[in-house]
Amino acid sequence: MSNIPPTPYNNIPVTSQMNPNSAPTMSTQNQHYGHVPPSQLPPGYSSLKQDRNSNSPAHLPMSTPQSGVLHNMNNYNQSASNSPAFNQSVVMPQTLGLQSSPMRPPVKPATTGQNFNPLPTFPSNGPVTTSNANLNYSQQQKQINENAPPLIPSSQYQPLINGPPGPPQPLMPPTSSQYPVSSSAFSQSSIGVRPPNANATFAGTLSGPFHQVSQAPINVSAASQPGLITSQPNIPFSGASRNSPMIHGPITSGPVFNGPPLGPSIPSGLPQELSRPIGINGPNNNLVGPPPISGPHSVSGPSSMSGPNSVSGHPPMSGPPTSGIMPPRSAVPKSGPPMIPPTSNALMQNQTYPGPPRNGSGPGQSLPVASNNLGGPQSLPVGFQGPPINQPGIMTAPQGPPSGPLSGLPKSNMQNRYPQMPQGNFVNNQQPLTQQPMMNKQYPQQHSAQALTQQMGQLSVTKQGFDQLWGHQMVDLMQCRHILPEYPEDPPEIKLGHQFADAPNCSPEIFRCTINRIPETNSLLQKSRLPLGILIHPFKDLNHLPVIQCTTIVRCRACRTYINPFVYFVDSKRWKCNLCYRVNDLPEEFQYDPVSKSYGDPSRRPEIKSATIEFIAPGEYMLRPPQPAVYLFLFDVSQIARESGYLQVVCDTLKNSLDQLPGDARTQIGFICYDAHVHYYLMSDGLTRPKEMTVIDIDDVFLPSPESLLVNLGERRELVRELLGALPVRYAAPPAPAASASALGAALQAAYKLMAPTGGRITVFQTCLPNVGPGALQPREDPNARSSKDVAHLNPATDFYKRIALECSGAQVAVDLFLLNSQYCDLATLSGMSKFSAGSVYHIPLFKAARTHQAAQLQRMLNRYLTRKIGFEAVMRVRCTRGITIHTFHGNFFVRSTDLLSLPNVSPDAGFGMQLTIEESLSDLQQVCFQAALLYTSSKGERRIRVHTLALPIANTLTDVLHAADQQCIVGLLAKMAVDRCVSASMSEAREALTNVAVDVLSAHRLAQNLPAGASTSSLHAPYALRLLPLYLLALLKRRAFRTGTSTRLDDRVADMCDMKTWPLCHLMRAVYPDLYPIHELHLHIRTEDEPYPDPPRLQLSAERISSSGAYLLDEGDTMLIYICGGVSAAYLSDTWGACAHSQVADEARAVPRLPTAGSTMLHALLDRLNDDRPHAANVLVIKDNSPLRTLFTERLVEDRVESAFAYYEFLQHVKSQVK
C-alpha cells in the first residue's frame, strides 16, 4: 500500500506535505518488500493456495509438485480413457499459440529494427511528447486492469501525471520540472526506501533509486516478486489497521482484509502461483496482481514498461526508471524474456482476439489469459475453470498441455512449454505500443527455436478446435459416463472487462449468480431458457472481514449504493455510481488512506479494494438505540413432549452455553412453558428461586408481570441456571390432565407481547400438533397417501402463524422453530412463524432423547444455534444495475419493498435467493453489478452494515450465455423455485418444471450450436458448463422434498422444502447430490500441504461405483453414512475399525471408533475436514451392507433406478427424446 506509485492525486499539495510524515513507515514497508518474497507472501498466499487446491486438483502440480503431480496423473488418465467427447479439448490450448504465431513474423522484423528508436525518442520528448507515451501506457494499464478506472479518466486531463501508476513513474522524471509536486510524491511513495534522494533531485535521483528498487526484486528472485505484490496489500493493511481509524470487527486477528478481497484476487493469484517458481511468472504477477494494489505498481510498472523499453534497456537512453528495470531482466536470459511476454500477452491478447469470452469479460482473466499464453497446458484449465476438473468428461485437455508440467521440469520446462509466448507478446505489444518491439529480439532466439517446433506440428489440429477454445466446449452426455468431477469444482470464473480485470469480486461463497455473464436482453435470456437469479449468503462467518468506521459512509446520492470496487473515479474528487451512473462527490476524508496514512489515491481505500466490507454505522442508521440481545425460549411440555424427553437435553445444553450466548451486559433471557395452559417463570429481584405462574385462559393471554419474565442474564444467571435445572424435573413427572394439549398459539401471542417492546429472538421447541387455543390445528396428513403422486396440504391450513410472524417481524422479533415431533405436526402451517419472521426451522423427526444419537444431534445443533453470531433488527437491501429488477425473493424474511428484506434476526447459516428479470436492454453496459447491503445490530449493540458487491460482465450471444452458466447455482435457485411451485401449484407440476429445465436448456444449446435434433441422433450435447445440470436435476427430483412413489412423511417433506429455501448453496448442494468417497484406500489419496490429510476423490452416486470390497462415506451434509461392504479387506477392518471381521463391525454405530492406528487416524482426519465447513458436525451412521438400514444408503444413489424414478441414463434418454 504505502509504496503506491504516483497517482494523479499526488499532485494535491496536501499530498506532498503528507509524504514526509509517512515516509518512515513507507520505507519500512519497502524493506518488507524486499525481504518478503518467499517467506511473507505465503500467509495470504498459502492459505489461498490451500483453498484452491482442496477444490481443484489441477493446481496441485504447481504448488505441490510431487503429490500434486500424482493426483493429476490419475485424473488425467481416467478422464482420457473415459470421454471421447472431449478429445478436442486437448488441442485447444495450443490454438492460442497458433494464433499468435501467424502474427509474429511481421512483428519480429519490426522489433529488431525499431528497438532503439523508441527509447531514444522517449527521453528526448518534452513533456508534451511524453504525453503520448503516457496515453499508451494508460491503455496498457487499463488492460492490465487495476482499479484503473480513476486513472484512465484522469489521464485525459493530465497525461503526464496520470499515466498509470506503475509505468508513469518512469516517465515522470522528464516531466518533473513541470510537476514537481507530483514527482516528489512519487519518489517517496514508490521509492520509499530512499526518501532523501528523491527529494533532492527529481530526475536524476529518481532514476537512481528506481533502478535499485526495480532491480532488487528481480535479483532476489523472480519468485519473490509475485509474492511481494500479493503480500504487500496484506502487510500494510494489517499494520495500518491497528494504528489507523480502521476498527476491527469481532475478529481481531482477521481484519487484515483477506477474507473477501482475497476471494477475488485469488483467482488471479492462482495462476501466478503456478508460474511462480518460474522466472516468467514474475512479470505476470506484477502486471496482473499489483494493479489493484498501489504498492505493487512500482514493480509492475517497470515490468509493463519493459516491453517497449527493454531494448533500450540502458538507463541513459530511456527514461531512467523504465530502462533501469529492463536491463536486469534481460540480463537473466531465461527468466527475462519470458517475463515480458506474459505481461504483454495478457494485455494484448485481450485486444487481439475478438471472439472469445475471455477477452470481453476480461477482468480476472487478465491472468488467466496470460497463463494461457505461457503454458499450453495451463491455458486449457483456465478456460475450463480449473484443469483438474476436467478429468472425467474432458480427458483430452490433460494430455497435451499437462505433459509439460507433469514432465516435471518446473522452471526450465516452463519456458519450453511456452515457446509461443514471445510471439504472442510481440504481436500484442507492437500493435498497441510501438515502443515495445524491442523486446522481441531476445525472445524468439532463445525460446522459439527450442520448443516451437514441437508444438508447431499440432497447429493444424488446433485450428479445428479454435472456435471452441474459448470455453464453448460441449459434452456428449450420452457418452460421458464419468461426468462428475472427482474434486469439487470452483464456480465458473467471472471475467470482467479489462477495466476491472483485477478488481476484487465478491466471493462465490457469498454471492453467486446463475449466469456469470448476464444476457444483454430479456429475449436473449428467454432464448437460453436459464433461470436468472442470485444466491446470497450475506451473514456468512468470515475469517477475515475488513471493518471500517468512518464519519460518513460514501454512498451514491441517487440510489444510495455504497461505494465499491466497481465504481468509476471521474477524477480525484468525484466518482460515478456503477448502479445508476450518477456522478457523486467524494468527501475529503475519502482521500485519506487509513492504511498508509496518506492522502491521494482514493482507490487505496478498503472500500475500493474489497468487495465485501463492513461499516460501523453512525447514528443516522439507527431508528432507535440499538436493541439488546433478548432471548425467549418456549418449551412445549405437553404429554408427547414429556415422553420425548427433549427438555432435559435442551436445558442441559442451554445451561452449558449460557455464558456463550452472544450479547453484552444488557442481554435478557426468559422462559415460557406451555401445554394446555401457559406457564411463566418469574425471576424478579426479591426471589431466590424462580416462581412459576400459570395462566389458564389461553384465549386471551396476558402477561402476569412482564418485567420479571424477561430478566437480565448477567444479573440473574444463577436463577436462570436453577430454573434450567428444575424445568426438566418439573415436567418429567407424570403428565397432568392439562398436558394432553398444546397451546402453542397462545404461548406465541404471550411471547410476542413480551418481546414486542425490545425485539429479539423467540425459540420454540414443539413436539406435537398445537390443538387448543388460538392457532389450533387439525391433523391433515393422510398416512396412506404418503407415496402418492400428488402431495396435498403443502399449504398452510391457517394464516394464524403467518400473522403472528408478521407482527413479530414488525416488532423486530424472530421466531425459530425446533420441531422434535414424533407424529404429524403440520409443519407446513407451523413453519409460517419462522418463514416470515426471518427465523429458522430445525427438524428432527421421531425425536426421542433416549436415542443418544438424536440427543447428541440436538445438542450439536443447539450448541451451534445458541453460540453462533446473530444480527438483530436487520434489513437487507439488494440493489441491481438499472435495467435489472428483482422478481422474487427466496428464503425466510418479510419483503418490505421491492428490494428490501426485513430480517428481525439474521444468522450466519441463512441463505437467500433472488430471481431477476431484465427489464431494459443492457447492451450499452460493460457490466452488471449487484450490491447487497445488510444493516444489522450486532449482539454487542453496534449498528453495522455489511456490504457485498458482485459485478458480472454482459454477454450478447446465446452461446456465451450458455457457457457462462453456473450449474450449481442454477440448481440451487431451481430448488427454491420448485418449492414455490409445489406450494402455489402442485408437486407434479413442479417436478415437470424441473425436468423441463433440462430439456429447455439443452434445446437452447442445440439451437445455438445448430446441432441435429435430440431424437434423431445418438448423442445429447450439453455445454461444458451445464454438463452436470441433468444429473443435479435428477438428484433434486429424488430429494425428499420432491420425490414421489416413496413413502415420505409430510412433515419431512416440508422440512426439506424449508431447508431448500434457506440453506446456503454449499449445504444445499451436498443435500441434493451428496459426496461419496471411497474410504477403504484413504492412504492412496493423502494430501501433504500443511499437515497431511486424506483427500479421496468423489464418486458418482451409482451402485456401479460401489465395490463389494470397499467402504464408502456418503456425506449428505447433516448426515454422513458410512457403508461397509462385506468384501472389505481384513487389514482395513482391523486398521480402521478395530474389528477382525466384517461381522464384528458394529452395525448402525453412531460413531467411528478412535483407534491409535493409521487407518483410524486418517478416517478421523477426513471426517474432521469434512465437518470443517458446516455449522455443526454431521451425524455419523455406520451401515453394513447386510444391514436392514442399508436402504438409507442405497436410496441416495440417485443415479440408479428406484421404483417409479428414473435412473440417470433413463433420465437422459427422456430428456433427449424431448429436446427439440
Next chain:
Amino acid sequence: MAFNFPAFSYIIALIVDAFLIFFSIFHVIAFDELKTDYKNPIDQCNSLNPLVLPEYLLHLFINLLFLLSGEWISLLINIPLILYHLHRYYTRPVMSGPGLYDPTSIMNADVLTVCQREGWIKLAFYLLSFFLYLYGMIVVLIAA
C-alpha cells in the same frame, strides 16, 4: 317518458359505477405506491383488503338489478367480470380476514404486475360501462 324499474336500475348502476371507478383508481394508486416503495405492504394490504368485498358486492348488486329489470345486454357484459371475481376470491391465499391480498406474497413481481394490470383493466371497464349505463338509461327513459 316514464320512470320505470329499468331506468331506476340504470340510475343506481351509474351511481354505483362511479364508486367502482373510484375503487379501481385507488387500487391502481395503491399498487403503484407499493411498486415504488412508498408504502409498507402490510399497511397497504390492510387498507386494500377491506375494500375488496364491498367492490364485489356493489358490482354484484347492480347486476342483480339488471337481472330483475331484464336488461340482458348489460348483464351479459358484466357476467365475465362476476365470474372473474368469484374465481379470484376462491383462489385467494389462506387468510383469516376478508380480502385478497397477502402482504407476504404481494411483493412478488408477478403478483404486483397482475394486480396492477387488473386495476387498469377494471378501471377501463368501469369507465366504459359507465357510458353504457348512461346510454342505456337514456334509451330506457326515451323508450318509456
